[in-house]
Amino acid sequence: MEKSSLLLYGANGYTGQLIVDICHEYGVVPILAARREEAIRPLADRIGTQYRVVDLSDQEGLRRALADVKVVLHAAGPFKFTARPMIEACLATHTHYLDITGEIEVFELAKQYDAAARKAGVMLLPGAGFDVVPTDCLALYLKKQLPDATHLKLAFETVGGGLSHGTASTMVEGLGKGGAVRENGKIVTKNLGHKSLWIEINGRRRFFMTIPWGDVSTACHTTGIPNIETYTGISPRVHSLLRFQGLYNWLLGSDLVKKIAKNRVDKISGPTEAMRQLASSTVWGEVTNASADRRTAHLTCPEGYTLTAHSSLIIAKKVLAGNFKVGYQTPASAYGEDLVLEVPGVERVGECRGWL
The missing domain is CATH 3.40.50.720 (NAD(P)-binding Rossmann-like Domain)
Structure with a gap:
């Protein structure tokens, strides 16, 4: 057939x-x-x-x-x-x-x-x-700019929008698990937000912290780069609180806390069409090699959904x-790497700066 x-x-x-x-x-x-x-x-x-x-x-x-x-x-x-x-x-x-x-x-x-x-x-x-088309494509694009890259950082930020029930449910399942990075080819557990980064994009400085985004797994397959960190935009104040999450992961991962969280998730319906039209996202990436050569680029995108x-x-x-x-x-x-450019509203643009 x-x-x-x-x-x-x-x-x-x-x-x-x-x-x-x-x-x-x-x-x-x-x-x-x-x-x-x-x-x-x-x-x-x-x-x-x-x-x-x-x-x-x-x-x-x-x-x-x-x-x-x-x-x-x-x-x-x-x-x-x-x-x-x-x-x-x-x-x-x-x-x-x-x-x-x-x-x-x-x-x-x-x-x-x-x-x-x-x-x-x-x-x-x-x-x-959105998980992981733009970040994966940016990772390969950067790898081709610096073929001997040994380290990759990827970051994303969404302005506006909101969460769907499905996304929120997945987040609840991750409570108490902390973060992850790839070091020397292996996925390693870390505290959520164990590293932070200021990035300047289009003249605006933004604050990011590490999270266990899918590219910790996928970007190594795509590029062969053995050291990978993934970041999301967040306020420095919230980050200062989340840095201590490791002390409470035993509680966050408990059945009681997850039950309470799931009850709240059941009330989430997702962002409206008007919210999605007004929202946007930015994806940033950086590769470096053993000689400290560096390449960066970023994407401007519609919001994730x-x-x-x-x-x-x-x-x-x-x-x-x-x-x-x-x-x-x-x-x-x-x-x-150009797959993401087929999505309406996506643009790949030039260099930007980042600081640890």
Whole structure:
């Protein structure tokens, strides 16, 4: 059977619905899927497409749902719970796998299936959204400017916007786990915000602190650079408080605190369209080599959810057209450093300064 379709799992979620809303811009009519019919049927009826109801715990049902599907775009997190069953179903049905995760452990999980994916002739590409398309593409761009780079710093900041329920749920699952960096090729646990950085971009100095962003995993695969730190914009005052989080991780990771946090997350619906239109994001990167040579660059982008909707569909359409690399891939390893420039509103611009 010739496979030609895209299945969007988790289409009823916040980001899933954003993807559905712009599918027509890319000439894609996806099959929508979720675990509850009442959640997915109205959305499918609205755009006039098929829908399928299947729970991720039902491996046999998943395989039936994917039997005629060429590409899965998986948008139902937290992916630490949902990625494995979908990946395994995709391998069994020879279906390409995309998702929008930013979780280090999910990238590391997907990497373990590289040999199986090559044998099945499919691509596994997690991180097809804001996590990690812009940072991954910037990392490769900088690597090409300084091929012998040994250290990479990546930072991002969003002005305006807000969190979706799915993003907030993933953050709750990470409570009490601290941060991570890559040192000499290995992922190492660190306290959240153990380092900070002032960066000047377009004449404005901004403060950033280290967080465990997905590029701690993916950028090494993309560039081969063995030392990687990832940062997010934050106020210096909040950073001064978070530096002591290591003392309280035992409490933050407790079932009680997570239960309280999840109750609050249930009230989050995500930023409105007006909020997203007014918001924007900046991604900055720096590479250095053993001789202290240095290159920097940055991207100006739409806010994260808008970028995710576009970038995930841009990648999905490429795969549908037969443009893919088998095995585990990152966005830039599959499609190069200019992939992010295909997203409306993204611009790659010049040098900027950073200080420890």
